[in-house]
Amino acid sequence: SAVISQKPSRDICQRGTSLTIQCQVDSQVTMMFWYRQQPGQSLTLIATANQGSEATYESGFVIDKFPISRPNLTFSTLTVSNMSPEDSSIYLCSVEEGPYNEQFFGPGTRLTVL
Amino acid sequence: AQSVTQLDSQVPVFEEAPVELRCNYSSSVSVYLFWYVQYPNQGLQLLLKYLSGSTLVKGINGFEAEFNKSQTSFHLRKPSVHISDTAEYFCAVTLAVGGYQKVTFGTGTKLQVIP
Structure with a gap:
């Protein structure tokens, strides 16, 4: 199974700032979530990120608030922009493997917005 | 639309006692069913899955789950829990939507094992 790492593991941020979360996979994957x-x-x-195309956002999430990059098949970033306390959450990236699309998750990034 | 219901938000149980964590789903088509475990301050880890075949599936750490199509349930069980089983457990359902698999997670059940 894929091994996924995330940076940072946790952060405390001020209202109005932005934070970029990195997700690294130890193998090449088509879709990251x-x-x-x-x-x-x-x-x-929040969104599905395919390498080489724009991310697909779920209802209630927009690119301006959560811009995503997917520069290659092993890496993705999620930015939480113009943060408010309501954005305090754990953010997880995941990948799918196998014919039944099992999800494998990173350890998560615990974000607190003051 | 599919949905997943985990009725119990918290389940306290004494060490070495049996436990059942309930999961019900609603879907009009065939689904794949999963249980994930999230230990404190960690990401989610796959515990077990039902894809097809035998309705009783066994997973890691002595857990098992039974798929019951008539009751649309996929309850998770362990005959004797250990302190290390203290974690949050998520039931998930996957079905094909528009050519790709869409995953829906339940709200989670926190298992608290009491010494």
């Missing part, structure tokens, strides 16, 4: 896990809630898919 970004999820948000707000306190006490389940995972919500």
